Amino acid sequence: MSLEPNSRRMELVRIAARLFRDHGYERSTVRDIATAAGMQSGSLFYHFRNKEEILVAVMALGISSTTEQLGEALAQAGNVEQRLAALFHVHLHSLLGENQAALEVMLYEWRSVSEAARPGLVVLRDRYEALWQQVLDEAAAAGLVKANTRLLRRTLLGSLHWSVQWYRKEGSLSVAELADEIMALALRD
Amino acid sequence: MSLEPNSRRMELVRIAARLFRDHGYERSTVRDIATAAGMQSGSLFYHFRNKEEILVAVMALGISSTTEQLGEALAQAGNVEQRLAALFHVHLHSLLGENQAALEVMLYEWRSVSEAARPGLVVLRDRYEALWQQVLDEAAAAGLVKANTRLLRRTLLGSLHWSVQWYRKEGSLSVAELADEIMALALRD
Amino acid sequence: MSLEPNSRRMELVRIAARLFRDHGYERSTVRDIATAAGMQSGSLFYHFRNKEEILVAVMALGISSTTEQLGEALAQAGNVEQRLAALFHVHLHSLLGENQAALEVMLYEWRSVSEAARPGLVVLRDRYEALWQQVLDEAAAAGLVKANTRLLRRTLLGSLHWSVQWYRKEGSLSVAELADEIMALALRD
């Protein structure tokens, strides 16, 4: 299970991510993925045991790469405000940015993941949300946001997730501006 | 298209709503629906032209009955605060309450609706969101919430929608309490 | 089994004949017939035991009404030549004339008739072909056509039947002219 970004497997995951996001997991066929990758459908099963394994790989990529990016952004942030802002910016760029299909699949195709595969993904998700929780707690301690940070985390993530349903990059707002505006709504005044 | 709550068609819509919510539209088969209704799969097509028509009927039920309930709640509310609260309470009860599967389907199965059927549903959804917009504008004028009400509407709805992913009614929080707490997060202080 | 031309049953047979001719027996549904007759599909089964009975009724109408017309035309014909001409004219008018769908169904849907129903139709067909045979024998005796009348009967009927595949009434030839021309090809010279 190579994680090298250049490996054939990773390329397939990225192709699948885009298809799953655009048409849904159930409506995307193994043939679609293979065709987009320039191979026969049977060949995919050399790389993945079955279709669900592709889905899980997409989701794992989506959540873990976002976590990684958030980690880096937090490391570079100078103060609590910047750390808070990183939450919104990283999340939205991962969700709405170019070629960033994997996280969206993680959010909207959960029901297609078998019981067996969920725990592994939950671990990854919890790791990501733990970063959020930690920063929100810091921000609450600094008086930036309200104190009910557990619920705050969930509502904020819900707000951000939902943006895929209505945000259009052709509109007047850039992703960065949107991140700032949504953060502003969460700040105490 | 009888809207009488006792009609056979409406009964089928309710049964389908539950299946679509629990297993997803694509994973729910026409046979599943028929079996749950105690009939043969072919019989369904006496009531609906095809499977998608069932989905559309479920969605239309979900959004229009929620709109109706919100309308009634707003009519009975005495002041702006109560009207604001109605938004959260009605939405969450429609989403998380007993036997209330239809609205959730509306939110999470949009991609399975054909281009042809979307406009009709968009009209219903816009009607619902117009109520939200109106009450949020009133609340902003009264200083209860922040002024960016268009974005506020979208983020709040996102927050509420997401609750289906984590809220468990066996937990410590009732749906009403959750509504109050989420509202509290949105209030200026 | 009323044969009165005004009866409801006869009306249904005529409606079915047109549908069977235009779209084929297998492709025409009982619902199509019922709709064209302004009733529900279930109601048809008051008039006919099953779909095949409709087909048989259409075929019986087609062949027996043509036989009847041929009988009348032969009775009025003054000489052998006129009797010979009657064969071609009656057959083509029955096949290509307005509202004359039934005979064509008889020719092209034979395979859909069950073994059980065939003998009855064969009797009707033989009665019709017997008229042909008789007139052809007279014509051969008079030196109008060649002597191999049994084969002649079959090839001539084949020629006429095939006209439904290529004859267009919008073309330059009337049905009567076509009948004359085809007959001319069969005459000795």
Add this chain to the structure above:
Amino acid sequence: MSLEPNSRRMELVRIAARLFRDHGYERSTVRDIATAAGMQSGSLFYHFRNKEEILVAVMALGISSTTEQLGEALAQAGNVEQRLAALFHVHLHSLLGENQAALEVMLYEWRSVSEAARPGLVVLRDRYEALWQQVLDEAAAAGLVKANTRLLRRTLLGSLHWSVQWYRKEGSLSVAELADEIMALALRD
């Protein structure tokens, strides 16, 4: 679209031709064809996009192989009389000979061909009929048959087509004898 006679696709076409001829296209199921070929019904769709494509392939085989045979027979014919005879012999052998189901399907299942697929088949049919027209014109010029060759072509083809309805190879007449007798009826005397 391999035309090699040994290819699996061609084998399936031949199997389908026989079924379509014996029971009709509409009454022959995809499962019937698969069973006759010793495979599962789903496997057929690896070779053909849909059922209609099988029908079109059968028809194309029927008409083009007959055209090919006629071309060869004409090339070997020494004089006009032999060329004229080739028309009848090739056509009847293709229609009534052993394992020759495809041409009959072409003649009797035309209504099941979609509008989209017709032009391609019409081209093939016209190519065949052009050979007929050419030879009939030569024969008329030589005084062998009557001058109205366009109508003659249609009536003769109709006569030959119809033979499938009544010819039984167990009878007293061989296919070759029948061809000669039908030709004799068309000759001037």
Add this chain to the structure above:
DNA sequence: TATGAATGAGCCTTCATTCAT
């Protein structure tokens, strides 16, 4: 690594037919 061919279970849908009202 990849392909070509096939599998087999399942899916949505159709449709002749039935029957209580």
Add this chain to the structure above:
DNA sequence: GATGAATGAAGGCTCATTCAT
């Protein structure tokens, strides 16, 4: 005579998956 609702068998087709080459 006719309807509305349903049946149930079957039909064309899809698709994840397998496997010899």
